[in-house]
Amino acid sequence: MDAFSKRVKTFDAFPKVDPQHQVRSQRGGLSSLLTYFFGLLILWVEIGGYIGGYVDRQFLVDDVIRSDLSINLDMIVAMPCEFLHTNVEDITKDRFLAGETLNFEGIKFFIPPGFSINNPNDFHETPNLDEVMQESLRAEFSQLGHRVNEGAPACHIFGSIPVNQVKGDFRITAKGFGYRDRSFVPLEALNFSHVIQEFSYGDFFPFLNNPLDATGKVTEENLQIYSYFSKVVPTLYEKLGLEVDTTQYSLTENHHVVRVDPQTKRPRGIPGIYFAYEFEPIKLIIREKRIPFLQFIAKLGTIAGGLIVAAGYFFRLYEKLLVLLFGKRYVEQGKERKEGGLLDKEHSRARE
Structure with a gap:
């Protein structure tokens, strides 16, 4: 051995x-x-x-052709509703009287607590997947074209506006400025101070955060122009088979005071609040994978x-x-x- x-x-x-x-x-x-x-x-x-799992983010060419889309807003303007004119015009020169679907409610102007006033809206975080899934409660405005107490000092404007998915802008101006109207608002009565509770594109998800939500502008100038420029990106969130098809947008803004022509005593521009929008030809897909x-x-x-x-x-x-x-x-x-x-x-x- x-x-x-x-x-x-x-x-x-x-x-x-x-x-x-x-x-x-x-x-x-x-x-x-x-x-x-x-x-x-x-x-x-x-x-x-x-x-x-892990979160996968991809940019794809948006191959879905949408004939229409909604602009959802809830805001207060420091002027009586009877003085205001709302209108949508896109790049095809198609005009839509937003006042037919929006609701106008006369109230007193106030600034809700926690709102960001007169600050630049140049910072916005994209909500994460879990946050979107928790807050994605879809809603619709129950009223269309409702008008009440239009002579109050301020106007609460809320509702959804159907628009074409092309470049365009939504305008809030005073009657007699920019469009022919039977009435003309005196210059000293103009005041485009405003607060925005909700401003979004696509389906209305009231609890999702957007760049213009809880913001506002207050001015003492009568001939003030506020311009907001949005780049809208369709966004699809997907988790465990559940999908939330919405949009998100980047924002830039500009504001200035219109000067008065000393000869005609008329403003050299149209004071008001302007929301210009443009839809990107791409789509962001945020999906949870394993x-x-x-x-x-x-x-x-x-x-x-x-x-x-x-x-x-x-x-x-x-x-x-x-x-x-x-x-x-x-x-x-x-x-x-x-x-x-x-x-x-x-x-x-x-x-x-």
Whole structure:
């Protein structure tokens, strides 16, 4: 049997286990525990990431042709409703009297708490996927073309306006300015101070945040022009089979005071509030995805193998560093040779 063992040892020229792995020590046990701990931690993180998925954002050419779209607004203008004229005109010169679908309610002008007044609206964060799914409660205005108390000091304008999905603008002006009208508002009665509770495009989701929501402008000038320019991007949110098809828009603004011609005593422009919009030919898709299950298993195997290899390298580096600092005798203290395997058992029997 002794001769057989020697032959087998001679034949096994490439040991499958490194010698340092056949020795027990406190440092080796600690390194194993740390390796197991980090392995379980990584496993927990990866499983959580797999269950939660990841958010994929893609820009695609918008191949859906929409014949119409809605502008949703809820705002207060510091002028009586009977003085105001609302109109939509797009690049095709198609005009739509927005007053036929919007609601006009006479109230007193006030600034709701928490509104941003006279600040530039140049910052807006795109809502994340979870926020959109939680707040995507679709709604519609219950009234169309409703008018009440039009002689009050201010006008509450709210509702949805159907428009073509082309470049255009929505205008709020005073009667007698820019359009022929039976009445003419005196210059001293003009006041285009306003607060905006809601301004969005597409389906009406009242709880989603938009750049113009909770903003406003207050002025003491009678001949004030406020211009808002929107770049509208159709956006599709998708999670667990649920879809929210909406839009988001970037915003720039400009405002200035119209001068009066000293000869004609008429303003050289049309004071009012202007919302210009332009639809981008792209669509943003924000979708939650998960990697395939087999790919997830392969990823776990790759991470486990890399962790074991890295732990072995770090342990050997640590052992060599101890040898350099304290000597080999210090490192050998507390080590116990691990016995096991066919060759070790046969060799011990032969010595007995």
